[in-house]
Amino acid sequence: xxxxxxxxxxxxxxxxxxxxxxxxxxxxxxxxxxxxxxxxxxxxxxxxxxxxxxxxxxxxxxxxxxxxxxxxxxxxxxxxxxxxxxxxxxxxxxxxxxxxxxxxxxxxxxxxxxxxxxxxxxxxxxxxxxxxxxxxxxxxxxxxxxxxxxxxxxxxxxxxxxxxxxxxxxxxxxxxxxxxxxxxxxxxxxxxxxxxxxxxxxxxxxxxxxxxxxxxxxxxxxxxxxxxxxxxxxxxxxxxxxxxxxxxxxxxxxxxxxxxxxxxxxxxxxxxxxxxxxxxxxxxxxxxxxxxxxxxxxxxxxxxxxxxxxxxxxxxxxxxxxxxxxxxxxxxxxxxxxxxxxxxxxxxxxxxxxxxxxxxxxxxxxxxxxxxxxxxxxxxxxxxxxxxxxxxxxxxxxxxxxxxxxxxxxxxxxxxxxxxxxxxxxxxxxxxxxxxxxxxxxxxxxxxxxxxxxxxxxxxxxxxxxxxxxxxxxxxxxxxxxxxxxxxxxxxxxxxxxxxxxxxxxxxxxxxxxxxxxxxxxxxxxxxxxxxxxxxxxxxxxxxxxxxxxxxxxxxxxxxxxxxxxxxxxxxxxxxxxxxxxxxxxxxxxxxxxxxxxxxxxxxxxxxx
Numbered sequence: 001x002x003x004x005x006x007x008x009x010x011x012x013x014x015x016x017x018x019x020x021x022x023x024x025x026x027x028x029x030x031x032x033x034x035x036x037x038x039x040x041x042x043x044x045x046x047x048x049x050x051x052x053x054x055x056x057x058x059x060x061x062x063x064x065x066x067x068x069x070x071x072x073x074x075x076x077x078x079x080x081x082x083x084x085x086x087x088x089x090x091x092x093x094x095x096x097x098x099x100x101x102x103x104x105x106x107x108x109x110x111x112x113x114x115x116x117x118x119x120x121x122x123x124x125x126x127x128x129x130x131x132x133x134x135x136x137x138x139x140x141x142x143x144x145x146x147x148x149x150x151x152x153x154x155x156x157x158x159x160x161x162x163x164x165x166x167x168x169x170x171x172x173x174x175x176x177x178x179x180x181x182x183x184x185x186x187x188x189x190x191x192x193x194x195x196x197x198x199x200x201x202x203x204x205x206x207x208x209x210x211x212x213x214x215x216x217x218x219x220x221x222x223x224x225x226x227x228x229x230x231x232x233x234x235x236x237x238x239x240x241x242x243x244x245x246x247x248x249x250x251x252x253x254x255x256x257x258x259x260x261x262x263x264x265x266x267x268x269x270x271x272x273x274x275x276x277x278x279x280x281x282x283x284x285x286x287x288x289x290x291x292x293x294x295x296x297x298x299x300x301x302x303x304x305x306x307x308x309x310x311x312x313x314x315x316x317x318x319x320x321x322x323x324x325x326x327x328x329x330x331x332x333x334x335x336x337x338x339x340x341x342x343x344x345x346x347x348x349x350x351x352x353x354x355x356x357x358x359x360x361x362x363x364x365x366x367x368x369x370x371x372x373x374x375x376x377x378x379x380x381x382x383x384x385x386x387x388x389x390x391x392x393x394x395x396x397x398x399x400x401x402x403x404x405x406x407x408x409x410x411x412x413x414x415x416x417x418x419x420x421x422x423x424x425x426x427x428x429x430x431x432x433x434x435x436x437x438x439x440x441x442x443x444x445x446x447x448x449x450x451x452x453x454x455x456x457x458x459x460x461x462x463x464x465x466x467x468x469x470x471x472x473x474x475x476x477x478x479x480x481x482x483x484x485x486x487x488x489x490x491x492x493x494x495x496x497x498x499x500x501x502x503x504x505x506x507x508x509x510x511x512x513x514x515x516x517x518x519x520x521x522x523x524x525x526x527x528x529x530x531x532x533x534x535x536x537x538x539x540x541x542x543x544x545x546x547x548x549x550x551x552x553x554x555x556x557x558x559x560x561x562x563x564x565x566x567x568x569x570x571x572x573x574x575x576x577x578x579x580x581x582x583x584x585x586x587x588x589x590x591x592x593x594x595x596x597x598x599x600x601x602x603x604x605x606x607x608x609x
Contacts, residue, residue: 005190006189008169013036018058034046036065038064041163046087096161099156105152129152141164142213168213172224206221255403258403259402280414287424290321295323299360301329306479306482315415317571328359350374351376370384470484471497481497486585508537512540522548524549547563
């Protein structure tokens, strides 16, 4: 959500900023802009719409200069427009600011600054920052930024330049991600590693309230009080090519096809063939620790929340520990009962999701132990949690999550197995049965990816519908929620998922002639009940595509189309059943001509509440 890139060095800043912003397009945005110091003046170009619009403007009217900041905006305050786009600036354009996050007290600050004679051109909260820095500026941009942020309430990652001090780029973060890239005779700031990966693999990961001053040859990190901060350099090991399309039409379909490898990588070293030991990286939970846990909370947003629902089912079934699953944006506002006997698992692909981080901090204040499940090494969640479980999915660029979700599921199974073995609720024989089936999952997902014909047929026949419904029972219901979300996200079709047994309690009123229904029937003990539920919607005119395990051919008697999944134990079917649902959503969206990788109004990393 929003992207920041900054550069200071010896090369022309404009193309580097635009290239960096292009690597952050996956975060979601509605406008883009740059501010570059050119002959001791700040030149600003910004516009509504895609980054391509900004590129065209810069081609028509190039801006020269070796110091600059760039931004892709996802609107929060003020509609998407040229004027509301970042960067923002003070009255005489000697100071320019880019900002990710939300300033919660901006109205108070705006009124105060207005009373001092400052005029505002935009509806944004960010313009307040530019004028606030101007108010405190007395010849020292570092001091002015330090004083200004002391007045801010909310979240921010800032990049600030001043034409009065053209040899500096100042940056600071609080509750919004920011990194520093270290080069030779040049340095960078960015919201995320892909923005600068083509330029450097050496980065500093900034903590909250750390201020950094970049010059061409130096990076100085300090506290707001001016105390120097020593940091270790983080070396990025993954390849820049991993974030490229590699011949696929879209990042999403590439990432769907990367799932067998992502699943295998996430299991490797944790679930080992012919070994009864589960390794949870550096997580040090003892059997006594488990005995002292009364309850587990799984807290997440969106797709990660759906992984958490599966996690609840798995952990309760295997380890017999009560689990609550909470939407992060609701969690801390309901005054949850948390104490030192609570274990919280937070799940976030980016590790920067604002609501999830807020829940994490709330839990730690109350004495809970927190495990972070995240895909990003060095992210805020990874740094602030007591324990870290990395999902080795690699970079995920498409806004709609696919391989991050399946690796989050794998993490839930591994944690569930670990807890069950630790507290003695699972025998070695039971563990071996599940372990051996898990090890076969990458191969079975590979097989599923080869069977696309039925899904493409469904997309051709049904892409014009305005509504679709997903049904399932047990674990199938959790996967149905994720399937419906995927369809909504990228095809803009209204889709809802229901527990199939709930149909007769209201939702069946929505079933009409010809309406598409996606039915999951992979749970052996619930198969016959699910067949009955499918009959209920077929009787009322629905067209059903059903998903079942190989061998359950009775499903053909009630469904118009059937997609069979490779056989596995019922507990593990979510790993398999979600893959055809991802493909189904993809083909429907492509058939409808939608922007699959960058769906409207959405952002990859939601860094504001």
